[in-house]
Amino acid sequence: MISSTEHVSAFSGATKPNLGILCLSRSFGGLEMNTLKFAGWLRERGWNLTLFVLTNSPLHQGAQHQGIACVSTARHRKYFDVTGARWLAHNLKRLQIPVLILTQNREMDLVSLTKLRLGKSLKLIYQQHMQLGPPKRDVVHSLRFMALDAWLSPLNLLAAEVESKTRFNPDRVYVVPIGINLDRFVSPGVTTVAARQQLQLPAQTPLLGILGRIDAGKGQDFVVSVLHHLRTENKLPVELVIMGEPTKNEGDAYWNALQQQVQELDLAQVVHFRPFSEHAEVFFQAIDVFVLASANETYGMVTIEAMASARPVVATRSGGTTEIIQDEITGLLYPPRDLQACAQCVARYIHDPEQAHQIAQLAQREAQRKYSHHRQCELTEAIIYSIL
Known part of the structure; x- marks a missing residue:
């Protein structure tokens, strides 16, 4: 596992090879945003x-907006995309790119076919974002994974899953946490008073x-129930x-x-809905306790942002959390969906x-x-330097 500054400094003066990142997605969720960042x-x-x-x-448009060089294709098949492999191999060779990072496992078939065309001159790195799901020890998956020169897992538990x-080969698995630009959370440039005024x-x-x-998997309904419990059972004037x-x-x-739950519990005056904002640091500066209620969060970016903002966290004991x-x-x-336990954690912080x-x-x-x-x-x- 390469994770120490000693290993990093050993390559700090090395010549940087051309680098490619592959993400053939039409969505723009956390994975795509992390790829662009x-x-x-x-x-x-x-x-x-x-x-x-x-x-x-959206990833293509975002990259163009930031002035990041792109090569695009109009089509992609998940399996046996020989045409796609030909396109990818041609452009990697044309641009003299020896290292390609893929951020979606659905492209594993494409890059393995591409490596068959280019051979050992192409080094492949998989940057894992999601849990593996069911075991993948069958011949087909094993052959695809053999094309990889390195597998980057964001957490130790995900590396153990691999x-x-x-x-x-476990010797090619590295724990590399997905990073966040923490500066704006550590030093938000706004006081709690000002943040609350803004929101x-x-x-x-x-x-x-x-x-x-806003999604059932994120558990906003559960947190509303926790709020109701804190106000009725713990007699805490929280919002x-x-x-x-x-x-x-x-x-x-x-x-x-x-919305109906909030009305039925008579909480309309103490539950404040706010739309997404690019300035999440203002949100964290405004609150006293951050609650994560996801049923199974693989890698909670918002949890890390709350930590960086020095806001006490109450979170579900599951997944990467x-x-x-x-x-x-x-x-x-x-424990997941344990209303009383969650309320007790929040009450501890308040008291x-x-x-x-x-x-x-x-x-x-x-x-x-x-x-x-x-x-x-x-x-x-x-x-990258170690596999070249």
């Missing part, structure tokens, strides 16, 4: 980088906050900020049910602000140490 960071660090994308996809669910929130009331797509929006043309039913948050040290964890502050400060230092975009770039660069 990562490309931008590497370019800022002096890499001659090209993005391989679908024509007119070893247990695939036949991929038109109560000036003095303790505020819980949840940030993310809630829900920042996010439903997926267009998909999340209307859940959104409507959430159990590695990102150290229970009782950098946050408090509760003991000194402990909440200590936990939040430790969490901020942990976020800066492990999850900065600088560290992701440095570790990835070291791996």
